[in-house]
Amino acid sequence: METERRRLLVANWKMHFVRAQALEYLKVFTERVQGLHKTELVLAPPFTLLEAVGREIIKTMIRLAAQDLFYEREGAFTGEISPLMLKDLGCSYVIVGHSERRRIFGETDELIHKKIKAALEAEIAPILCVGETLEERRAGGTQTVLESQMRGALEGLMLFAPSPLAPLPSEGEGSRGEGDRLVIAYEPVWAIGTGVNAKPIEAEASALFIRELLAQLFNAEIAKEIRILYGGSVKPENLEDFLKQPNIDGALVGGASLDPEAFAQMAQIAERCDG
Numbered sequence: 001m002e003t004e005r006r007r008l009l010v011a012n013w014k015m016h017f018v019r020a021q022a023l024e025y026l027k028v029f030t031e032r033v034q035g036l037h038k039t040e041l042v043l044a045p046p047f048t049l050l051e052a053v054g055r056e057i058i059k060t061m062i063r064l065a066a067q068d069l070f071y072e073r074e075g076a077f078t079g080e081i082s083p084l085m086l087k088d089l090g091c092s093y094v095i096v097g098h099s100e101r102r103r104i105f106g107e108t109d110e111l112i113h114k115k116i117k118a119a120l121e122a123e124i125a126p127i128l129c130v131g132e133t134l135e136e137r138r139a140g141g142t143q144t145v146l147e148s149q150m151r152g153a154l155e156g157l158m159l160f161a162p163s164p165l166a167p168l169p170s171e172g173e174g175s176r177g178e179g180d181r182l183v184i185a186y187e188p189v190w191a192i193g194t195g196v197n198a199k200p201i202e203a204e205a206s207a208l209f210i211r212e213l214l215a216q217l218f219n220a221e222i223a224k225e226i227r228i229l230y231g232g233s234v235k236p237e238n239l240e241d242f243l244k245q246p247n248i249d250g251a252l253v254g255g256a257s258l259d260p261e262a263f264a265q266m267a268q269i270a271e272r273c274d275g
């Protein structure tokens with residue numbers, strides 16, 4: 001890895017687990033990852049479990065993420081969850097623009113832009129998901145799609161804020177850069193939940209393209225600091241090949257993260273992989 005970007009693994013539980021299952025998961029997972037410190041581990045349970053999971057992991061190095069947010073701080077928005085509420089529950093991260101939200105719930109780049117802005121203002125680091133569909137890929141449109149999603153979500157935003165970012169650093173880590181305010185997840189839609197992962201070399205090409213775009217949208221220094229994850233059928237068997245790519249700093253894991261043993265195994269792989 002050419003810079004000091006800390007490795008990051010995010011478990012997206014999606015709409016899975018009730019409280020007893022989550023507590024059972026955490027019993028296994030927290031024990032298996034005890035003592036690991038090089039890789040940042042993040043759990044993104046459904047909203048209903050944020051408090052229970054947050055309480056269990058508070059004394060560990062594991063961080064909490066929400067799977068979505070609304071952009072207003074409060075008001076008459078039945079069913080929505082505000083950045084303030086996520087902050088109150090101890091969320092360090094929030095996933096924004098997941099392809100399931102774009103596809104099933106019709107989220108547009110304009111809405112995603114507002115959500116990213118709201119998360120940044122609340123000092124919750126957004127994990128922005130971008131990625132092409134199979135049709136778009138076959139038509140040679142991968143970079144066009146990535147560019148329009150990245151620009152739609154990020155153009156005009158400032159990562160800088162007058163106050164330092166509070167939620168990410170843990171004790172002894174010292175101050176962290178502007179780039180820690182934002183994470184990008186490259187998730188080709190055709191690889192999500194299908195068991196068919198992208199080839200690591202292809203994922204690297206997209207990650208590099210994303211990093212170059214970040215340099216245009218912000219500046220070269222920030223672009224070097226921002227972590228780019230790969231997501232799409234990551235499992236213990238293929239994780240290392242992605243982590244070896246110079247522009248891939250970790251993974252957003254769906255299906256395989258539902259098994260605490262498998263996700264802990266991935267944490268161990270990330271910890272010892274030089275990449």
Ligand code: PEP
Nearest residue numbers: 192193231232233254255
């Ligand atoms: C995801 O939903 O972000 C994801 C990457 O899922 P899976 O790992 O199951 O492909």
